[in-house]
Amino acid sequence: MKTITVQRLAEVFKLEVLTGAGYMDREITRPRTHRPGLEFVGYFDFFPMKRVQILGRKEITYLLTRTVEERKLHIGNIVKYHPPCFIVTSGQQEIPFLTLFCEQEGIPLLRTSETTTDFIAKLDGYLVKALAPEVSIHGVCINVSGIGILLRGKSGIGKSETAHTLIRRGHRFVADDIVVLKRLGPATLLGSHNETTREFLALRSVGLINVVRQYGRRAFQDETRIVLDIELTPWKGDSLNNELEVVPQFIDYLGVQIPHIEIQLQPGRDVAGLIEAAANNWYLKQLGYSAAEEFMKRIEDEMRS
Known part of the structure; x- marks a missing residue:
């Protein structure tokens, strides 16, 4: 306790x-x-x-x-x-x-x-x-257009580099390597740093950078509510589905269920852009909008006409 x-x-x-x-x-x-x-x-x-x-x-x-x-x-x-x-x-x-x-x-x-x-x-x-229950996990935490994202994946897969690209696009960095998660309520999970790594981002082949010193105060925030868990994984050939809407998956942290998606890596894929799309899509779903539902409605309307 x-x-x-x-x-x-x-x-x-x-x-x-x-x-x-x-x-x-x-x-x-x-x-x-x-x-x-x-x-x-x-x-x-x-x-x-x-x-x-x-x-x-x-x-x-x-x-x-x-x-x-x-x-x-x-x-x-x-x-x-x-x-x-x-x-x-x-x-x-x-x-x-x-x-x-x-x-x-x-x-x-x-x-x-x-x-x-x-x-x-x-x-x-x-x-x-x-006094909130907390746990530390390996990953990167970033705020994309006001949406808190926990970015996970095996060491060396490109989490920090992806975060750096998002920072350069105007999004806010929260934590790298060690992300501290706090449960503030049944549906509220807060992501932050552990003070020691505050403002620091480690980039392979470059070294440690201070995000605030390089990109200004607006590029960093101390904490964010985590609403999306994204895992970066190696490319697995034909395993990716191409459905109109992916079946929702969730992951549990301290008893809080967080939507989870997997992004497979391959040379040429705009991973940062996919993360931005995932964040915006999550936001639209909170407003009750589904692109897949609208698409199917258009097809139905066309068939009726």
């Missing part, structure tokens, strides 16, 4: 540490935050205790309206579950009672000046990516 520490969270979002500096190594394992509400009135049946707890103006104002004894009861009931940390938003100051409880239980209490809604949106997005 992937985890991040409260210390890392504080560094990324520049959070002020109010108390619990000695417990910043506490681990966060859940990808979303929680605003305690029903817990303040004693309902804990579905309390997500392992999530980061956010206290906005609504929560703090409610606590300030309670008597000292009621306040102790409400806060005490929550801190005894030992969530990873509490974060107070909107730079709120009237929270010494909360600081005391967190000190006693060894729970970090942090503060941000950002509003509750904006901060939760940013933090949830960050946690989903940081």
